[in-house]
């Protein structure tokens with residue numbers, strides 16, 4: 589990291605780290621102003637724009653990755669025009685992105701939330717050109733701990749388990765609703781359900797809250813807390829870098845355990861069912 593534009597940074601005090609983690613467990617998100625410097629933000633944005641401008645990268649895919657593309661396209665909310673939207677597999681592209689994973693106080697917060705020896709599980713840059721956003725209310729993936737119809741919610745005395753989570757880092761100012769802030773419904777990770785409606789979802793009286801922020805601010809997101817990016821109705825481009833960290837046990841169980849190097853040749857005569865079960869695709873000669 590010696591010549592990196594990304595600083596090493598400093599962890600918060602143990603007490604502050606613990607308080608932030610407690611707030612995260614209770615609310616499902618936490619906003620922390622003023623973490624990245626102006627120079628870091630500028631370097632990350634410039635690098636992001638350079639990759640979005642690279643015609644070779646726009647075409648590149650890798651079938652062995654969870655996200656096979658490096659540049660994911662999105663549809664303009666009104667015109668339907670297809671536009672470049674999400675830069676994926678960033679850590680392969682440049683050390684600046686790898687350095688962001690170690691940046692303090694981010695890594696120590698990740699350890700306070702998902703546990704020591706936590707593992708990388710994703711990084712993207714959202715570049716919301718005007719008209720682009722992930723504006724559907726959702727939880728990431730599926731509801732991990734669904735309740736039955738008869739249960740109103742999870743018991744508030746429980747701390748909902750966090751297998752992985754996202755650190756959202758603003759690389760541009762997001763000052764107004766028109767600029768498409770991230771929105772959360774506080775406490776909704778305790779609902780045991782997906783968002784109750786797409787029109788102003790509500791959980792026990794908690795309504796959508798917008799994260800208005802400046803470039804360099806960060807916020808922590810439980811993927812089970814109802815959230816979305818509000819539509820970008822402005823003429824400004826919005827930039828958010830997302831780093832994702834997982835609990836060590838989840839990495840061990842879901843990444844290491846299924847990574848047994850059975851040679852492709854040995855699987856040549858296997859059924860589609862076995863290949864699918866192993867997460868392997870049939871290699872063509």
Ligand SMILES: O=C(O)CCC(=O)C(=O)O
Pocket residue numbers: 714721722728756769770771815816817818828830
């Ligand atoms: O644009 C945003 O801030 C929301 C991103 C989001 O919903 C997601 O990454 O799951």
